[in-house]
Amino acid sequence: MADNNPPQQLTRTPSKPSSSQIPVRTTPGVPTLPRPAYTPGPSRTPRLLSAHNTPNPNATPHVRAAYRAIDSRRAAILTPHHRARRRSLREARETPRNFLLQLGKVLAPKTERIPSSSSSPGSALSGQQQQQQEEGDTSEELTFDISTRSRYGDDDDEELPKRPRLSLAPEGEDWDDDDDELPQPHRSAGLEDLTENFTVQSIELPRRVDPERDGRLRDSMGRLSDFPQQVQPSDGIDSGFFPPAPMDDDEFGNAEDRIPDEFSRLDSDETRRRETIGHEGNLGLLGAGGRDSDFHIEVPLGMDESTTTFMINSPTRQFEMGQASEAAATSGQGGGFAELMDQRSDSYDDNDNGPMTFGDYDNNDDGMGMDLDNREQEGSDEEMMTRNYTPIRAGRASISASALASAAAARERLGFFREEGGERGGFSKIKATKKISKHGIEYTSLPPAMVKRLAQTFAKTSGAKGNISPEALKAIMQASDWFFEQLGDDLSAYAKHAHRKTIDMSDMLTLMKRQRQTNAQTTPFALAQRYLPRELLQELRMTPPVPTKKRRKAATSSRLEAMGEDEEVT
């Protein structure tokens, strides 16, 4: 396996990062470096920052990679703070050596350097190490990584057959000694070779994560509605997931032109559709779950037509994932493959840069079911169009493309928000719009600037960062609208119960007491003192209702009154 591929390009690419870069492995799916399984390496022992003191020599490569990731992370965290201390330690340890080296340079400039038996082999490597130790600035992690990397890189360049020998060695030990964890290094080493040799280009990290997210959204939005329409004429196989790829396997640019064809075909013509289903029967095993898109690249190699689509798709997708966020702002409706991909990957961001706030609302709304219907009708043509791609992509495209139009339309149709023009502009601006209460009285909600200011102050005091995203502000505005509605209901209930037509201060005090905002310890006035600005406090204090309020409180208990006075004074 390891022999029949060009060793240079493939094996070099992972082991190439620059010397100043600390390799932080954030995700476990990366093909790790090609490391021999059982060489502990003398240069890795003196590690100051390592999370584990003695690395297990029998650990699997994955475990060691994880340890290295942890260590490098620790190094990255700890380095700026303890730089001075560490440097002093290093100097205390290394100065004699440096001094001796310099002395050696002065005394015998022509003598060749003898590589010590304890350090790692390779004269270039030791030179590198010494250079860096003379600098004294770089952390030890760095030297370790450089040394190992360069060493292994050299190994890969020079002698490839070394690796099979190393992978075989633990096996012999394993059979003899019967240690635990011993079979693991061997297998994973083999896997490492496999992935490194064949699928270096095709393995990418987001791909692992994507299908889950996709499944989540598909359940919530497009797919459910899609099913009854599509599947009922078919014969058992859930064809909603399969692309009719071999039939209309054109470039993606032509997909738009073919919309009417697709539409009529999928709706009326059943025989052709069955053909496609039969044709994709072997694809069905893979695509049925819709989740294992990882293997679409590798497995259908035998197939002729769909293979090309997949092989084309994967690099573009990789490319799109990187650029998604910046291009998402400009991406329009429908259109090319790139835009669809952009919208898909953008929809999972929590950044509120666009139309997906609709979808976000839909997850929590009550009008979800009705939204589904609308989405089914309006999103069907979009889905036909995107059915040309892989099944997963079709699902995403249906979400991204149709959700925009249908969510907006459905929202306006349902009249979920009672205001007139507030949602028309969508995500442009939150305005203080006219709303109508249940008593038919018009009112305007609070100014968003004030709400935002209030929210920011309280977000800061509660420990979060002070920035409130527009999406969050929208939610807060909605919450405060609901709050005032509830408060008005309660206050009117209290007033009517007292046979009054006017909401009095006593109603409000009762309400706050029932809300458990005021109790024996916290009087309303103490709360006002704490939260209200001074001029409002003055209003409260100077007005005639305040003595009555105090008298009412005094009626409950005079001790509390004294406490309230104390709190006022402070």
Next chain:
Amino acid sequence: MPGQKAYPRATVKKIVKAHANCNVSKNVDVMIYLDYVLFMQTLMKEATIEAKQGGERGITGRSVKKVTADTLAKFKG
């Protein structure tokens, strides 16, 4: 906060009046605003906790929406 107007008193009064279909006596709106401030404090606190539990960076719309129902229930009189 001290420099500017704390809140639009007339707007608050109108909102409550519209929802309650009752007149609102003098200076009750200050207490109403105080209650609203307390509500906002609770809401933001809960949203911060929710955002931290959800692993979000800041307060997002999702976290606010998640805690809105509970906070409103807490402020039900």
